[in-house]
Amino acid sequence: MILQAILRRSTVSKRIAQPVGRGYHDYVRAQTPNGIARIPLSSPRVIGIVNDRGDRSHQEDYYGFATLALNPAELQLSHKRKFGVDWDPESVGEALAGQVVFVGVYDGHGGSAVSQYLRQELHGLLESVQTASVPELYDWIKCLGGYFKRFKGGALTPWINEPPSNELMDLEARANLAFFQVDRNLSSDPVSQTCGATASVALMHSLDSPGTPFFAAKRLALTVAHCGDTRVMLCPVQGGKALPMTDNHHADARTESIRLRKMMGSSLITDSFGESRWMGALVNTRCLGDLRYKKFGVTPEPEVRTKLLNGEEWAYMVLVSDGVSSILSDDEIIDLARNAPDPRTAAQKILKFSQELGGDDNATVIVVPLAGWGKIEGPDQTKELREYRRMQAIGSERQRRM
Template sequence: MLSCLTQRTSRSSSSLLLKKCYHDYIRGFTPGGGVIRVPLVSPKVIGVVNSRGIRSHQEDFYSFVTLSLDPEELRLSVKKAHGVDWDPSSVGDVLARQAVFIGIYDGHGGSAVSQYLRQELHGLVESVNKSHIPELYAWIQEIGGYFKRFKGGALAPWINNPEDAPPLDLEARMTQAFFEVDQHLLALTVAHCGDTRVLLCSTDAGKVCPMTENHHADARVEAIRLRRMMGSSLITDSFGESRWMGALANTRCLGDLRYKKFGVTPEPEVRTKLLEGSEWAYLVLISDGISSILSDSEVVDLARNAPDPKTAAERILSFAEELGAEDNATVIVVPLAGWGKIQGPDSTRELREYRRMQAVGSERQRRM
């Protein structure tokens, strides 16, 4: 799941949307006509850490680039999702076209798909063409099974006469890109993309706003979708974990064509949120090597008061490893307008200390 976030300052003349331009920096202009480049690779701009855990190979990958999108498409997307008629001309053509794309790819059972996504997904998101949707929809229908009753979802307006339809919005663009990359992956191994977490941290006491829901068969959204189309094929394994068709923890993924007709889909769940001024401190993306150990609130609290995003990401990974994390793990921290301005108590501090002591005690017992 990829969340498209739009940030708007309190002054309309300074409106900023996180948008597109194929580089590892954001480009803009000073009032005097000079050029500004903000490098995404700087640990003070985006903080990233990852670990392969106890595995002999790395399956987690990530990417961040700036893309270049049609400002009109972005304007329509913001208006559709939030009722705000953003004016691209207020920031100039160069900045208005730029969108920051951040992806985190957790490959289970191999790294081939997650590596491919790191290299290719952002390019597909940028280059999709609405004229290809009818052919893509025909391919989706050929899969059969679950997709016999699939009406196109976010792509529905462009299935017939796409040239006469309006421009793509961000939800449709993401959906088309996900289906197209799934087409390209028919010969590759499984990639789980259904349980990466994307979390917003508020400056109001560090409250967390999850931007994703894990795509497990027993999750509310997935249970409704699958029962409506397929009935129930949910099986609980010997460890008490729910598995779709008795095999898959995730019911949305890129790759693994053999399960597609049984309801597993590459269709992304797309959510947007308008970020007003300094209301939000930072965005955290984590793979399930972290989320399987830490709660959402613990994750965002660990990043509090860090001097920079890189240090914040390292604190999250380090604590998860203290508690026994052994899976591949990746953390990306993106500062927002409210960075360093969180007010209120750290609500999970005592819980984290208790969990740390429990982990230390368990390790001592194991060594005795």
């Protein structure tokens, strides 16, 4: 239903589309009986986005979206490795086979320079990075010293030697290369020594033939690359209980504490508010920027998770910054988006409620509809809890004003 409604408002071209590889763009293509339609990603029916400064004096939250043109052979390799799926790009056609929709949320700290850079550049870097640059990039990483003296290459290992391997990248390697390249690019700017940003990026690739956009895909390959405490979660049609695709990379998180203690010993300090901070300064132990902390184990290496979605079993995906997730649980976020007429309205409901409960930080909410949009079955599990929290917040505000 959502596909037909959007297609009626979209531009249809009967000409053969340009070959994949000509650069990213701000629309997604869909095959129709009359040709290939171009559907703008900025439509509130396609991706719902709200972004608010809160009570802060400046905005450090940013976001990005684009449709990337990637090598279909690389995507074929990724899906075979991660899902055991033999996807045939030729069954889709050249115009749609390499089409990958990118959606990212970025939360800056110490200033907005790094998060603004990510908004402008990360999607382009994800599309354009090449394995030929890995040996030189690896040398730069090793020169960071400290923690990275022991770095073996991770997902980039096949290409760190000269001459590099001819092996294709999968999406995990591509994300790692792009994230590390961000830090290298930023290293020429002194601001990046003390300014950083967390990032969560979702990459969606339809496996349908004929090709369909992400919001109508019956089979959708999802790859999430994540650094920090921005969050990505899925809402299933059955039951509507949140499925997190990210974990917060905080200093006291189990995976991060193990990683850091193994390489660096312990530099975990609890501040006067009871919050654990690495080196006594940083909440997040993975981020882009903050270059002066890299030698102490703060890494831009993303945690990459994948999931093959039967689109009709999933209603939507939500990405949020910690201005929202520090106030609301994943299940509350997912439930608030229920029954919204469009993705933007769903995002507005989430943001509004977090602010009603006292959220005053920069906040970003992105709601991405999937093929099961509007079909959630089962009760709203957090409705009573949310109403209780709202009444508590109202009572607290009244007492504050007395």
